[in-house]
Amino acid sequence: xxxxxVTIRFQDKPVVCRSGISVAAALWENGIRVLSHSPKYGRPxxxxxxxxxxxxxxxxxxxxxxxxxxxxxxxxxxxVEVQDTGVPFGRTMQxxxxxxxxxxxxGFYYKWFTKPALVSKAFIHGIRPMxxxxxxxxxxxxxxxxxxxxxxxxxxxxxxxxMETALSASGSVLLxxxxxxxxxxxxxxxxQIEQLDAPESLSKQIISSQHxxxxxxxxxxxxxxxxMLLLKSGDGLSTVKAKTIKWCAGKLDRIxxxxxxxxxxxxxxxxxxxxxxxQQLDVxxxxxxxxxxxxxxxxxxxxxxxxxxxxxxVLDVDDKDLIETATASGITVTTGTMPVAARxxxxxxxxxKLEDTSxxxxxxxxxxxxxxxxxxxxxxxxxxxxxxARGGFIIDRKWEDQS
Amino acid sequence: xxxxxxxxxxxxxxxxxxxxxxxxxxxxxxLKRYTGCATGPCQGKGCLSEIAEQLAxxxxxxxxxxxxxxxxxxxxxxxxxxxAALEVPEPAxxx
Numbered sequence: 047x048x049x050x051x052v053t054i055r056f057q058d059k060p061v062v063c064r065s066g067i068s069v070a071a072a073l074w075e076n077g078i079r080v081l082s083h084s085p086k087y088g089r090p091x092x093x094x095x096x097x098x099x100x101x102x103x104x105x106x107x108x109x110x111x112x113x114x115x116x117x118x119x120x121x122x123x124x125x126v127e128v129q130d131t132g133v134p135f136g137r138t139m140q141x142x143x144x145x146x147x148x149x150x151x152x153g154f155y156y157k158w159f160t161k162p163a164l165v166s167k168a169f170i171h172g173i174r175p176m177x178x179x180x181x182x183x184x185x186x187x188x189x190x191x192x193x194x195x196x197x198x199x200x201x202x203x204x205x206x207x208x209m210e211t212a213l214s215a216s217g218s219v220l221l222x223x224x225x226x227x228x229x230x231x232x233x234x235x236x237x238q239i240e241q242l243d244a245p246e247s248l249s250k251q252i253i254s255s256q257h258x259x260x261x262x263x264x265x266x267x268x269x270x271x272x273x274m275l276l277l278k279s280g281d282g283l284s285t286v287k288a289k290t291i292k293w294c295a296g297k298l299d300r301i302x303x304x305x306x307x308x309x310x311x312x313x314x315x316x317x318x319x320x321x322x323x324x325q326q327l328d329v330x331x332x333x334x335x336x337x338x339x340x341x342x343x344x345x346x347x348x349x350x351x352x353x354x355x356x357x358x359x360v361l362d363v364d365d366k367d368l369i370e371t372a373t374a375s376g377i378t379v380t381t382g383t384m385p386v387a388a389r390x391x392x393x394x395x396x397x398x399k400l401e402d403t404s405x406x407x408x409x410x411x412x413x414x415x416x417x418x419x420x421x422x423x424x425x426x427x428x429x430x431x432x433x434x435a436r437g438g439f440i441i442d443r444k445w446e447d448q449s
Numbered sequence: 450x451x452x453x454x455x456x457x458x459x460x461x462x463x464x465x466x467x468x469x470x471x472x473x474x475x476x477x478x479x480l481k482r483y484t485g486c487a488t489g490p491c492q493g494k495g496c497l498s499e500i501a502e503q504l505a506x507x508x509x510x511x512x513x514x515x516x517x518x519x520x521x522x523x524x525x526x527x528x529x530x531x532x533a534a535l536e537v538p539e540p541a542x543x544x
Contacts, residue, residue, distance in 0.1 A: 085489075086460035087452065094457070094495075099525070101458045101490030112490070112526070192535050268522030276523065276535075283527070283535045298494055303463060303503075308454040387451070417498045421524045424517065432505065432512040438498030439517050 054124040064326075069115035069126055070096070070103045071327045079310040079394045081105055081115060082129060090393035092310020095299060096317035097224065097231075098265070102310075105129055116320075193284045195220070197259070200275060200288040202266050202422065205230025208294030209248040212258050219258045220286060222277060225324070226262040228252045230296065231316045232342075234323035235349045269425040293423050297416035297437065305387035311395025312388060315342035315413045322353055330354035335398050335405045337384055338413035339363045344372070346411045351377050358405055362414070385412065455503060456496040458489020463503065470507045477504060477518045492524050 050065045056073060063072030070081060070093040080090040081103050091102040098117045106127040107113040115126070159169040198217030201208050209228055212221045221228065228249040237246070252258055261277065268276035273291060277284050299314020301307050313321075321327040329350060336347045336359045347359040359372060360382040369379045387399040388410070398410045417438035420430055429442040453463045461484045474483045477500065486500050487493035497517065505512045 084454075084457070084460045089452070089454075089460070091457070095491075099491050099494045104490065194536065265525065267524050267527065270522070278523075278525070278527065278531070283531050285535070285537070300498070303453055303455065303499060305451045305453050308452075308457055419494075420497075420517070421492070421494070421520045424520045425522060425524075430517045432498070432501050432515050432517070434498075434502050434505075434512050439501070 052120055052122040052124075054120050054122075054126055056126045057128065063120050065120060067120060067325045067327070069105070069107065069118045069120055069124070071116075071321055071325045072120050073115070073126070074321075075328050080128075081310070084308070089308060090310055090390075091308060092394065093321070094301075094308075094310075094313060094317060096313070096320040099298070192282055194286070195284070196287045198288065199290045199292060200286055201292045201294055202275075203230070203294035203296055203419075204228035204249075204252070204260065205232070205294060205296050206248065207296075208292075209252055211292045211294055213248070213251055213255065215290070215292070217257065217289075220261060220288070221252060221258055222261045222264050222266055222275075224263065224265045225320075228260055228262075231319045232345060235319040235345055238323045239345075239348050239352045266422050269422040271425075271427055273426075275422070291426065293419075293441070295419040295422070297418050299412075300415055300417050300437065301412050302384060302415075304385050306390060307385075307388060309388050309390050309395045310393065311407075311409050313409065313411055314416070315346045315411055316416075318346055318349070318411050323349060329409065331356060332409055333405075333407045334358070334409045334411065335360060335407040336411045336413065337362065337382075337398070337400075338411075338415070339365075340414045342416070343413040344368065346413055347372060347377050347379075348375070350411075351375060355409075358407070360400065360405075384414075385410070455499055456484075456486035456489065458491050458495065459485040459487075461486040461496075461500075466500065466503055467507065470504070475504075475508065477501060477515060480504065481518055487518065490526055493518070493520065494524075 051062050052065045053060050053062050056078065061076050063075065079092040081093060082091045082105065083089065084091055093116050094100050094102045096116045098114045103114055103116040104112045105115045106129050107118055108125050111129060160166050197220040199215040200220045200222065201212045202222050204221050204223035212219050252260055264277050264279040266275050267278045273289065274285060274287050277286060299316045301312055301314060322329055332355045334350050334355045334357050336343060336357060339362050347357050350357045357377050359377050359379045361379060362384050364381055372379045383401040385398050386401055388395055389397040389399065395408060395410060397404050397406050415437050418440060420439045420441060423441050424430055430439040433440045455461050455463050455466055465484050466480065469480055469483050474480045481487050487497050501515045502512060505515045
């Protein structure tokens with residue numbers, strides 16, 4: 047497996063990539079980091095969340111538009127295209143309107159040119175290619191198998207807490223996770239740096255357990271009261287009904303607000319784990335800056351160091367003991383602020399600017415202050431309260447879905 | 450062009466939200482409808498908290514006074530083909 051390669055076609059040119067990795071990771075290894083352009087300002091975008099949440103990695107694959115390439119494995123002969131190539135003169139309409147930003151700060155207003163009907167018709171004809179909206183696929187490739195199942199307990203998220211919850215639950219249990227194996231996002235990262243055996247023994251227990259069904263590569267896309275979930279997997283949609291639903295989906299990466307915070311190369315730790323630990327993305331000799339604090343800060347730094355990257359870790363709190371440990375293992379650790387701006391070269395990250403200094407890098411991992419996942423509990427009736435100190439909208443702990 | 454992006458999917462910048470707030474869109478729901486933030490492929494996973502925090506700052510209120518916007522199913526894009534293939538189970542008997 048290690049040495050096998052496949053050839054895909056990207057923008058009509060052959061690209062040789064390792065088999066078994068995602069399209070986004072394969073293109074990254076070939077130096078292609080801009081996967082799409084943003085809809086209004088035409089800004090370059092690259093893989094960001096690496097977990098199929100954001101739209102940054104959406105490309106046209108084998109004629110099918112809006113395919114999340116961070117979750118699509120490369121196959122021989124696969125045709126991959128950037129979706130928004132229809133933009134004339136390399137500028138979107140919004141970019142052209144930038145020149146008038148002092149008069150129209152909000153850019154284009156959707157009610158312009160809607161009357162009279164003739165103007166509207168001509169305008170729509172012209173605006174579609176200008177906005178970079180791609181062509182629709184000629185036919186759907188969706189599989190149509192669906193089913194409905196009933197379980198006593200559904201546990202969403204197969205991280206360490208999700209696995210423990212599933213093992214301690216009685217009756218029939220369905221454990222849902224968007225990765226192919228149980229263990230969660232940190233699991234593969236911890237494995238790479240040979241720490242903590244707990245997740246592995248837990249995941250073995252899950253696989254051998256009689257009462258737990260593990261549904262990998264599956265996402266929960268909707269929750270309906272009382273106790274019904276809509277699941278999406280490669281086979282299509284399915285519904286599941288449960289007496290108890292346990293939400294163990296963990297947190298979402300937060301990049302933070304600073305200038306050019308959308309550049310390809312800026313990622314959170316969860317995206318990093320998926321790309322570098324799970325998919326073995328090659329980061330050898332890559333200049334990486336890790337910013338922030340906390341568990342993910344250290345895990346990201348150690349993971350990247352173990353993979354041969356040139357890591358500069360910028361801790362935003364002072365922690366002498368940990369700094370000494372990290373320095374001993376060859377990581378440059380300094381203290382500093384969180385990023386205030388990012389700079390680009392050819393559309394991808396080239397440097398990250400902190401308050402008092404700046405670092406050259408191709409990849410910057412921003413840790414700390416992650417956001418709890420909230421959407422399915424909200425649909426099932428949980429109360430959400432905004433608490434920035436704890437990362438975002440916090441689910442009321444007292445909420446229980448016991449239908 | 451340097452920009453600070455609040456919502457990646459729909460390209461909504463901090464300046465866009467500030468301008469919309471100044472135009473009178475002072476609730477999360479109306480901000481969403483005017484700027485399009487949190488309506489892209491991520492359905493707010495990437496930006497809801499950030500926008501809510503920005504709004505709390507603009508309104509100068511405590512964060513807990515900003516309620517979340519409505520999160521409707523589905524939480525990620527589905528195709529009509531997938532939905533059409535779905536067999537919806539019989540609803541439970543009304544009590």
